[in-house]
Amino acid sequence: MEKSRHYALILLTTICITYFAENFLRSAAGALTPLLIEELNISHSSMGMLISAYFFIYGVMQVPSGILSDRLGARKTILYFTVLTIVGxxxxxxxxxxxxxxxxxxxxGIGCSTFYINAVRLVSAWFPANRKATAIGILSASSGLGNFISYMGFPLAVxxxxxxxxxxxxxxxxLVINWVMNIFLLKDKGDIQVHTSRPDKPPVLKSxxxxxxxxxxxxFFAGYMLSTTAWVFMNWMPQFLIDVRGMTYIQVGQIASLGTIAGIPGCILVSAISDRLKKRKAPLLGFSILxxxxxxxxxxxxxxxxxxxFSALNFLMGFAYSxxxxxxxxxxxxxxxQKAAVGLGLVNGLGTIGFSIFTPIYGYFVDITGSYTTSNTLIQVLSLxxxxxxxxxxxxxYGGIYDDE
Known part of the structure; x- marks a missing residue:
């Protein structure tokens, strides 16, 4: 038991590093939006398409991600697809x-698409029920740190x-160094089996x-897709603040980065509150309203x-959206x-596809109207x-209510 607990902490540490690096890199296009629009001389809708190039294929790959987890195991799936991320x-x-x-x-997008689902499955397997949501919260919080470094780091780097x-x-x-770490750390150690394949795997399409x-x-489909509309705005926030509020790239970097850094305590505390209350719906509803x-x-x-x-509100918004x-x-x-892995993939996938479709639409309305009013009104309606x-x-x-239907 003690050995299993220590391994779980090692596992959580190395996959948090992976998720941190991947989220920095996937946030880069959004954080660089003001620079790339000027550098490439492109429209807002073209910039939206560039951001969506990542998220669309990421969303499409979510169902295969869950299936690959069943077929290859979490370790192999993470390692193989990280190679594609590195090339990209x-x-x-x-x-x-x-x-x-x-x-x-x-x-x-292809390379990163399989990571989170497989990381969640590893965490779920090695942490007990009373610590599982907190562990997933810590993993998810590492994404906030990656996003923060991206939105704050690029203006400072420039x-x-x-x-x-x-x-x-x-x-x-x-990320390359961490990939090498994962080769050695995401392995079976003694009696600890990182992944055990099921002998009764159903056909893919049937699953x-x-x-x-x-x-x-x-x-979950509907709620997650509606949630992504706020993330659409967060990707466009730097350009919105520059165009409408007249702020500098450094200023919008400071504001946007506070929203992303808030995701670190947000993911951890929201999960911990849920575990402490032994409830899922109440914190989900309360924080979504906020x-x-x-x-x-x-x-x-x-x-x-x-x-x-703006900075304070964006910090609170980033916390609440956790x-x-x-x-x-x-x-x-x-x-x-037998449905959970595919279900996670479907929800994450369809939500991300929705995000990837709406991101260029947001930019398109800005291009044709010359303002952000239409795009932001639509986001507000959907968020309600x-x-x-x-x-x-x-x-x-909480604790599992499923029956095998």
Missing amino acids: IFLFWWSKSYEFLFIAQFLI ERLGGWRTLYLWMSIL IVATLKDKRLYP ASAILIVFLNLPTSTPIYV YWVLYFSMIPETLPP MMPLIFFLFIKEC
Whole structure:
């Protein structure tokens, strides 16, 4: 038991490093939006497409990710696909044209797509029920640190290093080092089996169809897709603040980075509160209401509002939106084990595809109207629908409520 506990902590540490690096790299396009629009001389909708090149394929790959986890095991899936991430990030670092950056984003999206689901499965396997959500929260919090370094680091790199590519290269090298670490750390150690394949694996298509027919998953589909509309705005926030509020790249980097760093305590505390209360629905609903309210206030602040108010609100918004981490405890507690992996993949995948579709649409409305009003109004309406879905259709699932339907 003691050996298993120590291994779980080692496992959590190394996959947190992976998730930190991957989130820095996947946030790069959003953090670099003001620079890339100017550097490449592209429209807002084209920039949205560049961001979506990562997220669309990431979303499409979520179902195969769960299936690959069953077929190959979490360790092999993570290691194999990280190689694609590494190829993509070095292509992004080298690229000077829109076309090559687009291809790089696509490769990074494929490479990163399998990581989180498999990391969650490893964490779920090696942490007890009373620590599982907290451990997943810590894993998810590492994404906030990666996003923070991306949104705050690039403006500082431009100011002090004369460009963004040096910082990007450093983080790329970190991911390579961590990949080597994972080769050695994500292995069976004595009686600890990192992954055990099931002998009764159902056909792939049958697994997908059976999970899609499970109506318990539908509220998670709707809620997660609505959640992503806020993330769309967070990706566009730097450009919005520059265009509408007249802020500098350094100033918007400070504001945006506070929202991402808030995800670190947010993911941990939201998960810990859920574990302490022994409830999932109440914290999910409460934090989603808070997040929607803060988003609406942020979008409607007058032009004269001081920068520190934007910073404080974005920190609170980033904290509140950390409720998304509860999905990844709730779905395995709602669905039977044979559906849980595919269910996680479907929810994460469809939500991410929704994000990838709406991101360029947001930019398109800015291009054709010459303002952010239409795009931001749509985001506010959709964000208000999200808590309603949770209240009406999500059931309490702490400890597992599933029956094999």
